[in-house]
Amino acid sequence: MAKTKTQYVCQECGYVSPRYLGRCPNCGAWNSLIEEVKEQPSAIKQKPHMTFAGNEVKPQLIDEVSTSETPRVKTQYEEFNRVLGGGVVPGSLVLIGGDPGIGKSTLLLQVSGQLAQTQKVLYVSGEESAVQIKLRANRLGVGGSNFYLYPETNMDCIRQNIEELKPDYVIIDSVQTMQEPEMTSAVGSVAQIREVTSDLMKIAKTNGVTVFVVGHVTKGGAIAGPKILEHMVDTVLYFEGDQHRAYRILRAVKNRFGSTNEIGIFEMKQGGLVEVANPSEVFLEERLRGATGSSVVVSLEGTRPILVEIQALVTPTAFGNAKRTTTGLDHNRVALIMAVLEKRAGLLLQNQDAYLKAAGGVKLDEPAIDLSIAISIVSSYRDAETSPTDCFIGELGLTGEVRRVNRIEQRVAEAAKLGFRRVFIPKNNLDGWQIPNNIQVMGVQTLAETLKLVFK
Known part of the structure; x- marks a missing residue:
């Protein structure tokens, strides 16, 4: 009998080593190499991709390929459609990741119920029984004659039922619980996740079935499993939020059929997730009038302008080194802006602790928020309030200049719409676009000039 050969595979990046290593030399993760049985190469000839009708997939001229037969499918959630780039693309493979209990299964169950009104949906769960899913569906008001539940983890059985049922949409909850019986590695391992995703991709691309896959995330916030998982799928969505808050943010970080960094805002209620049509009002509704250390910026998330309050608290430090703490903002960006304020605006901040956050739990990372961050810091440092009807847009240079930003017309229009x-x-x-009549636009060239106008 031939001796079983083993190898050690990193569960973070998929690196393969013939012997055990405490630290992965590829990604640097500690204690991530797990012993697995080495798969023997199969001698069976691989069959070409076959459709549900039994037709073999063959080469086609690009001019003969028709896109009119597969239009985007709109759900009742406009926020969900926006994140996907305008609707669900038939035959796409969509990966949704997020923290445990954030609402990934709830979102997909509600979307499945909407899609099942006109087309056939198969919901495959490896974590819950059919009765448990039904209990949650009753609470959410989800059902329909085209909605099928299938609690299973064996990919052979799942493939067989997909071929028999021929659904338009398949939901896999979650990919880490699915298993390829031919592989001897453990469920949830790098090899299993890679093969399961490969099978789902073949099903989606060959038969035009849209597949939604739920993925768990690690402690670092990345989707668990090999990085190739995100490379294989068409769209990667992250469902973010705080379990102690009702609001959830659906963010696209990869999308082959639309813009990346789009976000959709949802609110978790007793009856499930409800979309928030105007997120700017949500982020500004609790802003205090007359408070210092506060300013509003019009930030772009994908193609959507959103007004967000940036808060700063500057206080004398009790230690030798001043502390800098940020929430929802880049720490290095804040340190750079504070250095510019010291050099170009004459503020003594080296002995001041600074705490900054983007209110509402949103994460901002674009150059246009620089000016608003600077105004918030100066407002808290001088204990001088800013006008509640002012907002700030602009990138700061190291010499103190205020640099141009993109899509200024949409940003100003959003500010004008909210009063x-x-x-x-x-x-x-200032040039090249139509300024709205109900808002005063102030063009500034330097940081010092802006501070004189704001803090008279």
Whole structure:
């Protein structure tokens, strides 16, 4: 009898080693190499991809391929459609990741119920029984004659039932619980996840079935499993939020059929997830009038302008080194802006602790928020309030200049729609677009000039 050969596979990146290593030399993760039985290469000839009708997939001229037969499918959630780039693309493979209990299964169950009104949906669960899913579906008001539940983890059985049922949509909850019986590695291992995803991709691309896959996340916030998992799928969505808050953010970080970094805002209620049509009002509804250390910025998330309050608290430090703490903002960006304020605006911040956050749990990472961060810091440092009807847009340079930003027209229009009366923008952004009548646009060239206008 031939001796069984083993190898050690990193569960973070998929690196293979012939012997055990405490630290993966590829990704640097500690204690991530797990012993697995080495798979023997199969001598069976691989069959070509076959459709449900039994037709073999063959090469086609690009001019003969028709896209009119597969239009995007709209769900009742406009926020969900926006994140996907305008609707669900038939034959796509979509991966949704998020923290435990954040609402991934709830979102997909509600979307499945909407899609099942007109087309056939198969919900495959490896974590819950059919009765448990039904209990949750009753609470959410989800059902229909085209909605099928299938609690199973064996990919052979799942493939067989998909071929018999021929659904339009398949939901896999979750990919880490699925198992390829031919493989001897443990469920949830790198090899299993890779093969399961490969099978789902063949089903989606060959037969035009849209597949939604739920993926668990690690402590670091990344989707568990090999990085190739995100490379194989068409779209990667992250469902973010705090379990102590009702609001959830659906963010696209990869999308072959639309813009990346789009976000959709949902609110978790007793009856399930409800979309938030105007997230700017949500982020600003609890803003205090007359408070110092606060300013509003119009940030772009994908193609959507959103007004967010940036808060700062600057206080004398009790230690030798001043502390810098940020929530929802880049720590290095804040340190850079504080250095510019010291050099170009004459503020003594080296002996001041600074705490900054983007209110509402949103994460901001674009150059246009620089000016608003600077205004918030100066407001808290001087204990001087800013006008509640002012907002700020602009990138700061190291010499103190306010640099132009993109899509200024949409940003100003969003501010005007929510009742802001004055907006500070880079002077170089003033030309080439129509300024709304109900808002005053202030073009500024330097940080010092802006501070004089704001804090008179």
